[in-house]
Amino acid sequence: MFRGLYVALVTPFKRDGTLNEDKLRELVDFHAREGTDGLVPCGTTGENPSFFDWDEHYRIVEIVVQAAQGRLKVVAGAGTNSTTRSAENVKRVEEIGADGALVITPYYNKPTQIGLYNHFLKIAESSSLPLMLYNVPSRTGVDILPETVARLAELPNVVAIKEATGSVERSSMIARLCGDKLGILSGDDANTLPILAVGGQGVVSVAGNIIPKDLKAMILAFTDGNLKSARRRHLEMLSLFQAMFLETNPAPVKAAMNIMGWDVGEVRQPLAPMSPSNVAKLKEVIASYRSA
Numbered sequence: 001m002f003r004g005l006y007v008a009l010v011t012p013f014k015r016d017g018t019l020n021e022d023k024l025r026e027l028v029d030f031h032a033r034e035g036t037d038g039l040v041p042c043g044t045t046g047e048n049p050s051f052f053d054w055d056e057h058y059r060i061v062e063i064v065v066q067a068a069q070g071r072l073k074v075v076a077g078a079g080t081n082s083t084t085r086s087a088e089n090v091k092r093v094e095e096i097g098a099d100g101a102l103v104i105t106p107y108y109n110k111p112t113q114i115g116l117y118n119h120f121l122k123i124a125e126s127s128s129l130p131l132m133l134y135n136v137p138s139r140t141g142v143d144i145l146p147e148t149v150a151r152l153a154e155l156p157n158v159v160a161i162k163e164a165t166g167s168v169e170r171s172s173m174i175a176r177l178c179g180d181k182l183g184i185l186s187g188d189d190a191n192t193l194p195i196l197a198v199g200g201q202g203v204v205s206v207a208g209n210i211i212p213k214d215l216k217a218m219i220l221a222f223t224d225g226n227l228k229s230a231r232r233r234h235l236e237m238l239s240l241f242q243a244m245f246l247e248t249n250p251a252p253v254k255a256a257m258n259i260m261g262w263d264v265g266e267v268r269q270p271l272a273p274m275s276p277s278n279v280a281k282l283k284e285v286i287a288s289y290r291s292a
Contacts, residue, residue, distance in 0.1 A: 001130055002075060002100060002160045002183055003201035004037035005216045007208035008045035010250055010257065011060060013265035019056060021063055023264060027209075028067035034212040037202070039064055040102055042077035044139060045206050045250045050268035058092055065097040075132055079103035083119045087126035100130040102162065102204075107140035113148045124155045131157055132204075136164040136187060146170065150177040162187045162204045168194045175199035189215070189241040193234040196222045206244045209253050210260060211237065211289075236292060243285040246278045255279055259286055 009031075012023035031039060041064045042048045042057055051057050061076040068074050078089035078101040090101045106119055124131055133152065137143040143165065152158045163171050164187025171184050171191075175198055178184075185202045186195040192203040196219065208215050218233035244252045248271060255274045257264045259282065266273050274282065 002038060002073065002132060002185065004219055005035075005202060005208055005212060006038040006040050006073075006075065006185060006204045007031060007036050007212060008043050008204050008206055009039045009041045009064065010209055010254055010264055011041070011046045011051075012262075013268065015265065017265075017268060019060065020265060021059075023262075024060065024063050025067045027262075027264075028064055031212055032068065032071040035216050036072055036208065036212045037216075038073035038075055038099070039068065040075045040077065040204050043102055043134075043204075044136070045209075045253065046077060047250060047268055047271070048077050050271070054089075057089075058096065061093050061098060062096050073099040075100040075102050077102045077104075079105075079123075079134060081106040081109050083122050086119075087123045090123055090127045090129055090131070094127050094129040098129070100132055100159070101127075102132045102134050104134040104136065105140050105142050105144050107142065110142050113145055116142070116144050117148050117151055120152050120158065121155065124152075124157050128157055130159045132160040132162055132185070133158065134162045134164070134187070136162075138164075138166075146173040146177050149174050149182070153178045153182040159183060160185060160201070163195070163200075164188055166191065168198060171195045171200055172198040189244065190238060193218065193222065193230055196230075206249055206253050207237065207241055210256050211240065236289075239285050240289050243282050246281060247274050252278070252282060255282055256286060259283060 012020040014020045065074050076093040076098040078093050079086050135144045160183035162185050184200040185204050186192045189207045218230050221230040246252050251267050251274050
């Protein structure tokens with residue numbers, strides 16, 4: 001159901017730190033024109049941990065859904081470390097009109113695999129909305145194992161996973177256990193091509209905020225069987241992928257967008273703007289990529 005290029009959408013802020021609704025609409029229009037398959041607002045890259053309240057969270061989803069106008073799918077961030085709150089969020093974004101919900105593993109609580117299964121089961125039973133699981137142990141401190149993912153893939157509305165362990169072996173294990181029951185999307189830009197090679201269906205991308213057309217071209221080259229072109233594009237973009245993590249995401253990608261003229265504002269505290277030295281490195285990478 002969810003395949004191709006999904007962009008983990010940044011949340012643009014004004015100079016006073018409030019939501020820039022007009023800029024958010026511009027970003028959605030940009031991705032619709034560039035051929036992005038779907039947007040994932042209100043995730044980590046969207047800075048959802050620093051939203052003012054749930055009203056702001058839902059407002060962002062509402063704007064993205066309305067601006068998308070069916071031109072691309074919207075998979076809204078909805079997961080928290082509370083099972084009840086997550087289930088309520090999924091129902092709410094379904095009411096708003098999202099095509100799916102991204103549901104992260106419960107951070108801080110550190111549940112067992114049984115706890116993780118029951119958490120996602122409860123959320124899946126609360127709504128008919130298609131769910132994309134999100135596994136990012138480096139952020140959450142908890143790792144959902146392939147065997148648990150395979151159990152969840154039996155549920156009719158658990159349709160995909162954003163796999164961000166950084167391990168191609170992990171994606172391979174999920175592909176072996178789940179087959180066609182679950183779509184696997186890379187949670188790391190640099191692993192997109194390797195994960196496609198072991199049965200993945202696409203990526204939830206950070207770099208896609210700035211180079212969606214190039215990323216989509218790499219994915220299409222792979223699916224068309226042009227492996228040489230896909231590999232060339234992957235290697236060309238690799239330095240840019242790496243630059244997106246010179247500091248904590250999303251500070252680098254927002255800095256890159258500002259360098260490129262998008263004026264999406266700074267990150268909210270407790271994150272901080274990139275250091276001048278890393279901004280200089282980022283500018284060099286962007287300039288080199290543009291001139292290639």
